[in-house]
Amino acid sequence: MKKNSGFKSFFILPIIIYTFVLILLPIIYILFLSFCTSDSYGGILYNFTLDNYLNIFDMTYIKMLLKSSLIALVTTFICILISYPFALILRNKSEHIKNLTTKLIMVPFLTNSLIRTYGWIILLRKNGIINKFLTSLGIIAFPLNLMYNKLGIIIGMTYTLLPFMLLPVCSAVFEIDKSLIEAAKDLGAKPLQIFKNIILPQTISGVFNGSLMVFIPAIGYFFIADILGGGKTMIIGNLIKNQFLTARNWPFGSAIAIFLIIITFALVKVYKKLGGKMEELGGL
Amino acid sequence: MEKKVLVKLENVSKSFGSVEVIKNISLDIYEGEFLTLLGPSGCGKTTILRMISGLDDVTTGKVYIDDKDMTNVDATKREVNTIFQNLALFPKMTTKENISFGLKMKKVDKAEIDKRVDEVIKLVKLQGFEDRYPSELSGGQQQRVAIARSIIMNPKVLLLDESLCSLDLKLKKDMQIELKRLQKKLGITFIYVTHAQDEALSMSDRIAIINNGAIEQLDTPSNIYKYPKTLFVADFIGEANIINAKVLEVGDNEIKVSMLQDHVVDIKADSIFEKNQELKLVIRPENVRISKNELANGIKGSINDITYSGDSTKLLVNIPGSIDIKVCINDDNKYVYNDEVYVKFDSNYIIPLRK
Structure with a gap:
């Protein structure tokens, strides 16, 4: 028993060190910074203040937070809309096709997401592939503004974050026993009734998981907003990045970052209240 | 109705x-x-x-x-x-x-x-x-x-x-x-x-x-x-002895068959069989008569296995040079392993089936 636990801790130790040094320490440092002030040259003055937090409640930043949330919410919603039909169609396919498709979903992860986002420029810009295709078919007369606006951000976010919705929704949908759907059919339930009464209640936790995993990064993915939003639409992630790299106001940036962490935890709490189980989040 | x-x-x-x-x-x-x-x-x-x-x-x-x-x-x-x-x-x-x-x-x-x-x-x-x-x-x-x-x-x-x-x-x-x-x-x-x-x-x-x-x-x-x-x-339904047999003579409602090494029996048969045709006979274990004493037209064998199951006892009777016959009886401790016995099939309970 004792020997076994020594063996275990040997393998767990790197993870504990990793978590402590690379995640926990930086957060503690940022928390510490958020109570400091910066001087005009970007240096840090170690005098305790709450001003950074109070400054967040400026209309400019509140609006930005709301806009970020709206973009994240729309992204999450689109991801749900795509994931359900996808999972329901894939459900009836053979095990082989399911495995293959799940692997294909994972393939883009092997490429850097920044590079993938640049790839979208080729597709979305004024003389990009999509616009050229649509104009050549005569469907549209003038190229559409598909990027450098909120639409571009949402397209990019949806693309990047879709797998986080797709995978939990698929696993929840695949888990439903086929005979439950047949039993519902047998009792006279039409497709929409089956979805509402059988599929939805049994997969809602998967959707919750996916929603958190899409919504939270969507608030912070500043590079998508930078590249596909053309820097015109600032989301909360851009704000934090700018405070650190451009405005060189590390304490204020830290305060917003901490604020974002608090909101995230609040969301997880709400999720818990709504009936989800913590284990399903991997102990978040 | x-x-x-x-x-x-x-x-x-x-x-x-x-x-x-x-x-x-x-x-x-x-x-x-x-x-x-x-x-x-x-x-x-x-x-x-x-x-x-x-x-x-x-x-x-x-x-x-x-x-x-x-x-x-x-x-x-x-x-x-x-x-x-x-x-x-x-x-x-x-x-x-x-x-x-x-x-x-x-x-x-x-x-x-x-x-x-x-x-x-x-x-x-x-x-x-x-x-x-x-x-x-x-x-x-x-x-x-x-x-x-x-x-x-x-x-x-x-x-x-x-x-x-x-x-x-x-x-x-x-x-x-x-x-x-x-x-x-x-x-x-x-x-x-x-x-x-x-x-x-x-x-x-x-x-x-x-x-x-x-x-x-x-x-x-x-x-x-x-x-x-x-x-x-x-x-598939119940236990059955399934025995190979050959038609010797064909009568109106009866056929004469030989089975288990030239043992001859008359059985009722509705379906049409031809002379020399190979067929299978089905006999339920509870319809096999068994006795320690010699039975007229009985077949000699020995007890090969005994399975007691509460309300009945299943015996396996080995016929030398032939298959084992399943027998089901109601009283239990009458027979022991290796006992010499005689079995007999009541022709009313023999069901002839085409191969």
Whole structure:
């Protein structure tokens, strides 16, 4: 028993060190910074203040937070809309096709997401592939503004974050026993009734998981907003990045970052209240 | 009185890809009867059930329910309900919600639903369990919920797919009696699928023995047991001695055959056999006479194995140079291993079957 636990801790130790040094320490440092002030040259003055937090409640930043949330919410919603039909169609396919498709979903992860986002420029810009295709078919007369606006951000976010919705929704949908759907059919339930009464209640936790995993990064993915939003639409992630790299106001940036962490935890709490189980989040 | 045909299968075939699992079946099922589809696993019996419920479509042929052609009618609209092998209770719904599901889907008036749910819950004796989830119920209670959920729909036919298989022996016996009681009371036609011959024999009005996607024999339980028409049926239902034999002489209603190394017997035979034809004889173990004393025209052998099973004892008698004969007797400690005995077959109980 004792020997076994020594063996275990040997393998767990790197993870504990990793978590402590690379995640926990930086957060503690940022928390510490958020109570400091910066001087005009970007240096840090170690005098305790709450001003950074109070400054967040400026209309400019509140609006930005709301806009970020709206973009994240729309992204999450689109991801749900795509994931359900996808999972329901894939459900009836053979095990082989399911495995293959799940692997294909994972393939883009092997490429850097920044590079993938640049790839979208080729597709979305004024003389990009999509616009050229649509104009050549005569469907549209003038190229559409598909990027450098909120639409571009949402397209990019949806693309990047879709797998986080797709995978939990698929696993929840695949888990439903086929005979439950047949039993519902047998009792006279039409497709929409089956979805509402059988599929939805049994997969809602998967959707919750996916929603958190899409919504939270969507608030912070500043590079998508930078590249596909053309820097015109600032989301909360851009704000934090700018405070650190451009405005060189590390304490204020830290305060917003901490604020974002608090909101995230609040969301997880709400999720818990709504009936989800913590284990399903991997102990978040 | 002429019995009304409620479910009619007419030259029904079913293929999955290139594999034909049901081969041109025709079957009439009467109103109010308890019909069992019995066969080994993979014989196609569940597929037949699913074609009646509409969950599987037929490849060729017609399905009639209550004289209406239902061949291309969706499962949703057939007045037939199924109790699934795994019961398929909705896990996120309580007993009451499970039972009322079908009526809710039909948008029946709420007061009416409540009334009928109460009735059905009383009928299957589930009072006090209305608000429990399936995971909080015992196997027998889950079974009752599944039954209630189906019979509340007032189906013309209730289909049961190996529904009792998962239960332990005692509960299974109780549920068998319960099911029979319900069937008598409601007068619903039951089509029951099972691979357990004891269930089939004890519960059914008629049994259809299914093998390789075809009906081997359709008859009452006792006729199937007493007069199997094929070797498969003889072997599948109950214990049987199946013995090779050869026709020596053919009479009007009788044939003379030789079996077990030139032992000659006369047996009744309706079907036409030819002289020198090879055939199989089926004899049930309980119809074999056995004695320590020499029997006229008996065959000598020795006790090879004794299995005591409470109400009866099964003996295996080794006939030198031939097969072992199964014998079933009621008294137990008369014989011991290696005893010399004589066995004799009563010609009335020998069933001749073509090879």
